[in-house]
Amino acid sequence: ETGVTQTPRHLVMGMTNKKSLKCEQHLGHNAMYWYKQSAKKPLELMFVYSLEERVENNSVPSRFSPECPNSSHLFLHLHTLQPEDSALYLCASSQDRIVHPNSPLHFGNGTRLTVT
Amino acid sequence: AQSVAQPEDQVNVAEGNPLTVKCTYSVSGNPYLFWYVQYPNRGLQFLLKYITGDNLVKGSYGFEAEFNKSQTSFHLKKPSALVSDSALYFCAVLNNAGNMLTFGGGTRLMVKP
Numbered sequence: 001e002t003g004v005t006q007t008p009r010h011l012v013m014g015m016t017n018k019k020s021l022k023c024e025q026h027l028g029h030n031a032m033y034w035y036k037q038s039a040k041k042p043l044e045l046m047f048v049y050s051l052e053e054r055v056e057n058n059s060v061p062s063r064f065s066p067e068c069p070n071s072s073h074l075f076l077h078l079h080t081l082q083p084e085d086s087a088l089y090l091c092a093s094s095q096d097r098i099v100h101p102n103s104p105l106h107f108g109n110g111t112r113l114t115v116t
Numbered sequence: 117a118q119s120v121a122q123p124e125d126q127v128n129v130a131e132g133n134p135l136t137v138k139c140t141y142s143v144s145g146n147p148y149l150f151w152y153v154q155y156p157n158r159g160l161q162f163l164l165k166y167i168t169g170d171n172l173v174k175g176s177y178g179f180e181a182e183f184n185k186s187q188t189s190f191h192l193k194k195p196s197a198l199v200s201d202s203a204l205y206f207c208a209v210l211n212n213a214g215n216m217l218t219f220g221g222g223t224r225l226m227v228k229p
Contacts, residue, residue: 004159040125043206043219090159098214101148101167105217107159 003027006091006108013081014116021076021111023091031097032074033105034066037088049074050097081115088112118143120209120220128226129197137192137223139207148210149190151181154222155203163205166190177201197227 004025013019025032034046048056049068063085065077074091092105099105119142129135141147148167152160164175171183181192192205207220 006159009157040221042221092159099210099217100214101165101210104150104162104165104210105160107152107161109157109159112157 004091004093004106004108006089006111008111009109010112010114012114012116013078015081015083017081018077018079020078021089021091021113023074023076023108025072025074025091025093025106025108027093027106029093029095029106030071031094031099032068032071033092033094034074034076035090035092035107037090037110039087043090047076048097055097078113081113083115086113086115118209118211118216118218120207120218122205122207122220122223124223125221126224126226128228131199131227131229132196135192135194135197135201135225135227137205137207137225139190139192139220140188141190141207141209142188143209143211143218145212147190148212149181149183150208150210150217151175151179151190151192152206152208152219153203154206160206163192197225199227199229201225202227 007022031050036044046060047066052068067075088110090110091108095103121140150165151163154160166173166183174180204222206222210217
């Protein structure tokens, strides 16, 4: 049990579908992150939320829309995705936006997304 | 800009042999360094960290890493590999301000019986 729970574990969607990924952390952390992990590519940081405010958006296409209703929950809303968006989407949390060396990122198990 | 390089896409080791997974970094100021491990269909799990002090740090599952400032390296090591160590390993560097954590591209470790 990592303390960060992601649902669903697997998702297959067509390019015209709308779906959402959910992340919940049970660690009392104040910062949450979305990462994209594609085959043979480095981890890509997509969004960062701190105390429910988006503080970083790394040039992510608008077909990805994050939402952070409270410090424990983070969503990634998906619409009109492309096949190249197929990847493992990882949620992570940390005590604060400023990552303390003694409190590194805690990751969920990810959602494996396939866009057909 | 800070960066992390893991020069090997894959490392193959026989069970019982020592293993090394390489990592070099570039960052302004003193680095904070981490290793994470990812098993199939799982997220990244924290393995060990270097903040300050002894250059050899010990972590979970018998892993250790050696910090070498002059070579800007933080190689992951284990004296005797297990088949269950087979996984994807990520090195990461955190800047002094704590607002930028950069991951390497990952190295797949394959331990064969």
